[in-house]
Amino acid sequence: MGLLDQEFTEGNIVIAKTEDLFNWARLSSLWQVGFGLACCAIEMMATSASHYDFDRFGVIPRPSPRQSDVIIISGTVTFKMAIRIKRLYEQMPDPKYVISMGSCSNCGGPYWEHGYHVLKGVDRVIPVDVYVPGCPPRPEALLEGLLKLQEKIRNESIVKPIRSGFVGKSA
Amino acid sequence: MILLIKLFLTLLKGSVNFPYQKLEIMLTEFGKIFVFILTAALFVVVAIYVARLLRPKRPTFEKLTTYECGENPEGSPWVKFNIRFYVVALIFLIFDVEVVLLIPWALVYKEMGIVGYLIGAIFLILLAVGMAYEWKKGDLEWARPKIKEPTLEIIKSTETQKEELKTAS
Numbered sequence: 001m002g003l004l005d006q007e008f009t010e011g012n013i014v015i016a017k018t019e020d021l022f023n024w025a026r027l028s029s030l031w032q033v034g035f036g037l038a039c040c041a042i043e044m045m046a047t048s049a050s051h052y053d054f055d056r057f058g059v060i061p062r063p064s065p066r067q068s069d070v071i072i073i074s075g076t077v078t079f080k081m082a083i084r085i086k087r088l089y090e091q092m093p094d095p096k097y098v099i100s101m102g103s104c105s106n107c108g109g110p111y112w113e114h115g116y117h118v119l120k121g122v123d124r125v126i127p128v129d130v131y132v133p134g135c136p137p138r139p140e141a142l143l144e145g146l147l148k149l150q151e152k153i154r155n156e157s158i159v160k161p162i163r164s165g166f167v168g169k170s171a
Numbered sequence: 172m173i174l175l176i177k178l179f180l181t182l183l184k185g186s187v188n189f190p191y192q193k194l195e196i197m198l199t200e201f202g203k204i205f206v207f208i209l210t211a212a213l214f215v216v217v218a219i220y221v222a223r224l225l226r227p228k229r230p231t232f233e234k235l236t237t238y239e240c241g242e243n244p245e246g247s248p249w250v251k252f253n254i255r256f257y258v259v260a261l262i263f264l265i266f267d268v269e270v271v272l273l274i275p276w277a278l279v280y281k282e283m284g285i286v287g288y289l290i291g292a293i294f295l296i297l298l299a300v301g302m303a304y305e306w307k308k309g310d311l312e313w314a315r316p317k318i319k320e321p322t323l324e325i326i327k328s329t330e331t332q333k334e335e336l337k338t339a340s
Contacts, residue, residue, distance in 0.1 A: 005227040022225075064238055084241030090233035093226075 006160040019158055026069065026095060027058075027153040030146070033068040033088060034061035038075025040102040040136040047139040057146055065089075070097040070149065072142075073128075076104040076111065077119040089126045097153070099145050100128045103135045110135070258310050269298055 004022075008015055036044055048054045048061060062068045065088050077085060089098065100122050103109030108120035122128060129152060132145035237244035272294070280287040305311055 003224040005225075066238060087233060087241045090231060091236070091238055093234070094229050095227060 004158050006158060008159050011157060011159045015159065019156070022158065023154050023156050026156075027150040029058040030070045030097070030149070030153075031058075031060050031062045031068050033065050033071045033092070034063055035071060035088065036074050037077065037081060038102075038104065040074035040104070043136045043139055044072055044074040044101065044142060047142045052139040052143065054143075054146075057143075057150070059146065065092040068092050069095065070099060072099045072101050073105040073122045074101040075136075076109070076115075077122045077125075078117050079119055080117070082119045082122070082125050085122065086125045095156075097129045097149055098122075098126055099130045099132060099142075099149060101132045101134075101142060101145065102137055103133065106131050106133065255313060262305065262310070265298070265301065 004015075004018060011019075036042075046052060048059070054060075059070070065071070069092070071085075071089060071092065073085065089096070100106050104111065104118065105122040108115060108118055111118035112120060119125065130145045130149045132141050134141050137145075239245070273291070276287070276291050276294075280291055283290075
């Protein structure tokens with residue numbers, strides 16, 4: 001349904017103010033899927049812990065994708081895991097965001113050439129919003145990635161996109 | 172409908188002659204609790220409905236499937252519980268009720284003197300008898316499957332057969 005979601009084809013001032021409210025609410029409480037893959041997950045846990053305190057940006061790990069807004073792909077995406085990641089992403093409710101953390105999930109990383117079992121970048125199965133470089137990235141880098149994602153959400157629109165190839169409401 | 176309003180007003184004020192009389196609304200002590208319960212129920216309904224109106228809704232097959240940590244859902248969640256938990260639950264219930272009844276009694280029994288003490292004692296004795304009955308019946312024992320112990324009867328019989336053969340020869 002969605003009373004306002006993509007119901008308008010052009011933005012006007014009322015919609016813009018509503019958007020500000022929606023975007024502010026969404027970017028301030030980005031709940032992540034409690035999900036880690038490899039060594040990057042250790043850095044992600046460190047980011048969640050008291051020293052770096054992910055919680056101050058509203059990021060809380062949730063036990064189910066049904067309650068989550070963002071999935072942080074933290075580590076090597078093997079082919080075996082790619083199927084599960086795809087499903088977890090599909091099971092998250094809209095609006096949903098993806099942070100690709102570390103070289104492995106960005107492009108395959110050290111497994112780029114000889115990793116017979118590694119997906120060369122998680123963006124081959126799910127759309128990625130923010131790439132965080134590093135092997136593994138320090139918690140500060142992940143925080144920077146989150147801030148970038150918040151910037152992206154701040155400029156989002158509930159106006160129907162003009163692109164014809166968009167897969168959304170009709171799907 | 173008028174009946175409902177009447178009930179509501181009666182709860183708000185001690186007694187109300189609703190359609191015929193001018194009303195003076197004054198909350199009784201229970202009326203405050205009633206308003207609290209009403210607000211709580213309304214808040215849930217309104218919050219869920221507003222969220223339903225505002226959120227984007229794009230259901231897909233994958234999104235609607237059961238969440239099993241990314242795996243294919245398998246089997247039914249309606250599993251059979253072991254019957255031994257039933258006994259535990261039953262006994263827990265009995266002692267739970269006992270505590271609920273004994274706490275108010277424990278607060279006032281000094282003022283009630285020997286009569287109050289005796290009433291509490293009788294209640295406890297009744298429960299103790301029930302407990303003894305449960306114990307004797309074996310409901311406090313953790314039900315285990317009976318293990319078939321291997322016996323040496325077959326070997327014995329073969330040995331005796333051998334002896335019989337020897338004696339025969």
